[in-house]
Amino acid sequence: MSEIELDLISHLSEYKRIFSFLTAEDIMKKELITLTPENYLSEARVIMRDKRISGIPIVDKEGKLVGLVSTERIIRALEEGIISNKIKEYMTPREKIVYFSPKDTFEKIVETFERYRYGRYPVIDEHNKLLGLITKHDILRAILKQFHSIYIHDRRREEYLNREVSILASDKFIEDKASFRYDINTQSISEAGEGTALLKKVLEKRGYHRDFIRRVSIGTYEAEVNVVIHAGGKGLILAFFEEDGVVVFVRDWGPGIEDIDLAMKEGFSTAPDHIRELGFGAGMGLPNMRRAADRLVILSQSGKGTRVEMVFNLKEGRD
Amino acid sequence: MKVREIIEILDCEVLTGNVNLEEEVKYGYTSDLLSEVIGKAHPDSVWITIQSHLNIVAVAVLVGIKAIVVCEGKTVDPKVVEKAIQEKVAIITTRENSFRTSGKLYEAGLR
Numbered sequence: 067m068s069e070i071e072l073d074l075i076s077h078l079s080e081y082k083r084i085f086s087f088l089t090a091e092d093i094m095k096k097e098l099i100t101l102t103p104e105n106y107l108s109e110a111r112v113i114m115r116d117k118r119i120s121g122i123p124i125v126d127k128e129g130k131l132v133g134l135v136s137t138e139r140i141i142r143a144l145e146e147g148i149i150s151n152k153i154k155e156y157m158t159p160r161e162k163i164v165y166f167s168p169k170d171t172f173e174k175i176v177e178t179f180e181r182y183r184y185g186r187y188p189v190i191d192e193h194n195k196l197l198g199l200i201t202k203h204d205i206l207r208a209i210l211k212q213f214h215s216i217y218i219h220d221r222r223r224e225e226y227l228n229r230e231v232s233i234l235a236s237d238k239f240i241e242d243k244a245s246f247r248y249d250i251n252t253q254s255i256s257e258a259g260e261g262t263a264l265l266k267k268v269l270e271k272r273g274y275h276r277d278f279i280r281r282v283s284i285g286t287y288e289a290e291v292n293v294v295i296h297a298g299g300k301g302l303i304l305a306f307f308e309e310d311g312v313v314v315f316v317r318d319w320g321p322g323i324e325d326i327d328l329a330m331k332e333g334f335s336t337a338p339d340h341i342r343e344l345g346f347g348a349g350m351g352l353p354n355m356r357r358a359a360d361r362l363v364i365l366s367q368s369g370k371g372t373r374v375e376m377v378f379n380l381k382e383g384r385d
Numbered sequence: 386m387k388v389r390e391i392i393e394i395l396d397c398e399v400l401t402g403n404v405n406l407e408e409e410v411k412y413g414y415t416s417d418l419l420s421e422v423i424g425k426a427h428p429d430s431v432w433i434t435i436q437s438h439l440n441i442v443a444v445a446v447l448v449g450i451k452a453i454v455v456c457e458g459k460t461v462d463p464k465v466v467e468k469a470i471q472e473k474v475a476i477i478t479t480r481e482n483s484f485r486t487s488g489k490l491y492e493a494g495l496r
Contacts, residue, residue: 256438259444263446276428280447280448283447284447287423345417345418345419348419350418350421350424351420
């Protein structure tokens with residue numbers, strides 16, 4: 067692992083408690099490439115090169131873990147001129163492998179990564195059967211899946227707020243390139259949602275699947291309603307239609323969000339009473355946006371407005 | 386269950402004429418908080434609420450709700466009805482409360 071990656075892992079230990087509910091079986095990747103002791107080191111080398119992986123678990127006929135071959139071993143095998151030999155005599159044997167059980171905690175996993183600094187750890191059940199593999203990438207992926215979103219919440223915000231390009235998709239958000247544009251300009255709550263309704267119709271015309279349209283509409287509606295309730299009703303919706311999905315951008319020049327972390331909590335709302343009586347302000351808007359979008363960025367600064375970017379990916383078999 | 390059957394079960398008035406009467410409804414959802422409905426109601430639902438303002442139509446369209454039952458005898462503004470007809474959402478009003486209305490529809494098989 068590089069210096070930066072090690073640094074990343076040591077930072078992770080600061081979040082041990084937050085992710086304590088994650089276990090090895092949540093984190094591990096299950097689609098594995100394995101070899102048997104009877105395969106050759108040269109075969110392992112080709113797989114590592116072509117699939118860009120740094121280690122291959124070695125299993126017997128019943129799928130039980132018997133060893134591991136790493137890139138380091140392959141490099142040495144090349145140096146030693148034994149690359150045409152069978153794996154069985156050169157693999158790291160089972161008893162020397164640091165592994166996880168399916169129910170091992172996030173805390174244990176991070177500590178193990180810190181202590182041993184190997185690239186990968188197999189996950190095996192009580193019968194030694196190989197279930198999965200955990201690398202640092204798998205840990206990061208599992209964490210990102212929990213977040214679903216990024217909140218940039220420091221002094222760099224102002225700079226980003228006024229940038230014309232997207233944070234999630236750097237070539238977008240030049241206004242005249244948008245596939246859809248709607249200017250929000252109403253202080254009347256009963257008119258909130260007009261922009262979303264129009265966007266929905268456009269998406270329907272383009273033939274997107276109804277579940278996909280629903281997700282885009284939910285995220286956009288919540289963002290639009292927020293502009294009307296919290297930002298004086300002046301804002302902008304841009305949407306970009308891509309082959310693999312839709313990106314929506316909602317910008318306002320209102321008072322901004324004081325504390326984004328708090329705002330993301332279900333049930334928290336700063337909506338006034340007359341708005342709440344209409345059934346708004348239940349504190350579900352941002353959580354709904356997070357659920358609907360595949361990726362969400364909210365940038366906000368007190369007094370400078372708010373900018374929401376949502377990426378909705380078309381998923382095979384789902385949308 | 387068709388929207389028409391829901392109307393027969395409830396002691397109610399239809400404000401939107403023939404809109405969606407023959408549409409099939411499988412689920413019900415009862416809430417007055419719009420974002421809860423947006424986040425949690427199934428498409429092809431009937432929505433039971435005491436809200437009667439214009440935004441209920443927008444919420445119904447977003448979710449795919451076929452019919453809204455406005456309870457407690459709340460009056461629904463003609464503008465809302467007009468919008469509902471335009472967007473193809475049935476609006477039904479009843480004097481009963483949300484609990485009793487939900488109960489009747491549950492008993493009739495909606496989930």
